[in-house]
Amino acid sequence: MSDVTTTPEAPETEVQTAKPLAWPLGLAGVVLVIAGSFLSWSYDGTILGDLSINLYPGSLQILTIIVALLALVLLLAEKGPLTKLGGWLDATLGLRALGIWLTLYMVLVLVAIATESDGLINVNPGGYISLVGAALILVSSRMLPLRQLRDMSEARLPGWFEILSIAVLMAAALFVAAFALGLQDAWSFVLCLVFIAAVVAGLFRTGSMTWVGHAAQRNKKVLTLSAFVVAFLFPFTQGGSDANMSIATQVLVFSATAMGLNIVVGLAGLLDLGYIAFLGSGAYVAATLSNSAFATIGWKPPFLVVVLVGACVAALAGLIIGSPTLRVSGDYLAIVTLGFGEIFRFSMFNLDGNNGPNLTNGPNGIPGIPDLELFGFNFGDEHNVAGIDLGRFSNYYFLLLILIGGVILVFSRLNNSRIGRGWVAIREDEKAAEAMGVNVFGLKLLAFAVGAFLAGLAGTVKAHQDGAVSPDQYIFLESAFLLAAIVLGGMGTIAGVLLGATILKLLPEKLRFFSEYRLLLFGLLLVLMMRFRPEGLVANRRRLLEFHEEDEALAEAVEAEHLEAEEQLVVEEAK
Structure with missing residues (x-):
């Protein structure tokens, strides 16, 4: 290995002396x-x-x-x-x-x-x-x-x-x-x-x-x-442990859903407190179209078709909630989306054949959802690879890994595109973005639709992995955890959301020792984060400048120096 090289020398500063001991x-x-x-x-x-x-x-x-x-x-x-x-x-x-x-x-x-x-x-x-x-x-x-x-x-x-x-x-x-x-x-x-x-x-x-x-x-x-x-x-390090792989699959589902919410909150700056409803939409579509004895729809298409149908239904729900409500912003938008999440949950309760058409079996949900079988591969069977037993949850883990890879690809492409720059402009200053010709309402609606589409994808796999769906799985607290994962990890980033989702799904499972104090510890963690690192664990440069005044001052000083240098250059050229 060659020696470390650099162009500038280290700055000459006064060196403090260490105490002898x-x-x-x-x-x-x-x-x-x-x-x-x-x-x-x-x-x-x-x-x-x-x-x-x-x-x-x-x-x-x-x-x-x-x-x-x-x-x-x-x-x-x-x-x-x-x-x-x-x-x-x-x-x-x-x-x-x-x-x-x-x-x-x-x-x-x-x-x-x-x-x-x-x-x-x-x-x-x-x-x-x-x-x-x-x-x-x-x-x-x-x-x-x-x-x-x-x-x-x-x-x-x-x-x-x-x-x-x-x-x-x-x-x-x-x-x-x-x-x-x-x-x-x-x-x-x-x-x-x-x-x-x-x-x-x-x-x-x-x-x-x-x-x-x-x-x-x-x-x-x-x-x-x-x-x-x-x-x-990772699954090859767990020795066939279904308990650990179950946690891992939950983390991946949570991460994929949080990545969709990251488009809405992290890029477009829209506060959504009912996002778990889009995950539930995809899950319920997969459940009703499955071969479960409790499924209420007779059509049983292949799973690849179910995935697209579930994602499109979730995206349609995003358009339905977005069209009449996206003209409001801030706290009002948060209240509306919170209401939408609760409306979805109560709708799943009421579609039981008594209060409405029998689609969801009401509070009983749809249990007995069979494991997936794609191209002759049954996800419920145990498989042996290189002498290591891989159980049911390991099989779903690999499928979810492919899914989250696609979700990350979509997010990164959108983030680096003209659409992503428009979302960031809306988040920074909606009025200024509109004055510069950005289609604010259209991009907001697109953010809701794309984010809901990605959540619906994750929901279709989650239904088969869990083996059952019920309204109690999609409560407001789950939406709050999704939002907390984005804030904790770093809004608008990929690695940050993955890290935040992992922390918030892993810690409650491993800290059951603390019983009811787990939520207290979670709240304390968020308070400490807001105090010492409000930009998140993995933050982009823009948010670092937003949350640290000394960095803002440094940025302003550097900009002033550049302007002064440009003015001097103009004067010299004029001479």
């Missing part, structure tokens, strides 16, 4: 964390995956060792053989992030042991040693100086190294996802989340993710291919 304290902290992880943490071997064996680290102890090794790399970049790398990485900020999260991790470990057993008396010395080590790393990071470093976006490495880095990150994401889903204990899952937060925070604070982001932009095709390869390989 900072570096030794950090090294001592790393040694204590690793040494403590090789010792027993808990007297009770039945909790947290058995942390009671000396010299044989459990899975949670291995995660601690990984964070400690990352801290060691940053210490060596600050003062040691990796100082050349330290000229690029913000080692101090990265070390602070690792110190904070590692200390929190160890505190939660002690709390978990005390909660699951009979108190702190069951915590063995190894746990306290690792906690002291984490605290020393945190103290050391506060004693190290902050330096102004080079811009990581200017770093250039060979193309093969960038591609290899993307592949390694994707493989690490696959491993972490498989490991996290395999954790049955709620406390172990929470600690795994803290570990992920520690690593991600450390990478962001060092500036490494800035380089990764630019490398990904330079290798978009490789990144996309790697993401789909990782997603395709």
Whole structure:
């Protein structure tokens, strides 16, 4: 690998001096964390995956060792053989992030042991040693100086190294996802989340993710291919577990639906609080046209026809609700769409043969929907591939993966098209867009129709995967979760919506330990996001500028400098 090269030199700034004990304290902290992880943490071997064996680290102890090794790399970049790398990485900020999260991790470990057993008396010395080590790393990071470093976006490495880095990150994401889903204990899952937060925070604070982001932009095709390869390989890491694959399929259905809503909310800026009705429209079409004994329509077309019919019915519902209501905006539009969602649900209740025609069997819904069978492949059968058993949910997972690939393709093409630019213009300033000749009403109606079409596609597959549909599945809370996934992940982005949908579908399933407090934790998460990262976990540049005043000031300053330079150029040309 060639050395990192760049055109501009690092800016000359006043370098603060580190306190003499900072570096030794950090090294001592790393040694204590690793040494403590090789010792027993808990007297009770039945909790947290058995942390009671000396010299044989459990899975949670291995995660601690990984964070400690990352801290060691940053210490060596600050003062040691990796100082050349330290000229690029913000080692101090990265070390602070690792110190904070590692200390929190160890505190939660002690709390978990005390909660699951009979108190702190069951915590063995190894746990306290690792906690002291984490605290020393945190103290050391506060004693190290902050330096102004080079811009990581200017770093250039060979193309093969960038591609290899993307592949390694994707493989690490696959491993972490498989490991996290395999954790049955709620406390172990929470600690795994803290570990992920520690690593991600450390990478962001060092500036490494800035380089990764630019490398990904330079290798978009490789990144996309790697993401789909990782997603395709995921079922092979679950050992035929139907429980985990059921969660995975729910995540994909939720993601595909959220991607459709992202067109309405993220691109066009229209607040829709009844979007779950479009998913329900597709699901009910698939159910009534299925071979279920409770289906009320005699026509049984092939599933590929059902998919198109369900999507078109959902799009038609979008046009019906959009035509009379899209001339209002803001809170009024939100109220109207909320009402539409409730009208859909009550309509499904009333189409029972008593209050209206018998189409949906009323509150009983349509159960007994058979599994799909396409081209002789039965999605309900178990299949063995490369010696690995793939169950029913794995089969639907692959189908949904193809579906969401198509949804992402449609979204990205529309986003980068003239229509997408029109939607963004409407979102930013509807009056200005209309004054510039944008067909505001037509584009709003198109956003509703396309978003509903994509939700209807997901609904047709969901009906067969669930095996039943009923009105209770399509309540307002589901629409709220869809909207929250977009806000949490990042409005108008693809990766952000996928990440937000994954978080909001995965966490409630894995945190059943907290019972009724799950919604409280969810609300707290949204409040924290609105306070510290209102643009979402994965935000585009426009929203970053919208939500950060200092960036806006910087953008205005840069624009002023450009205008001044242009004026000087005009004056010189005139002379």
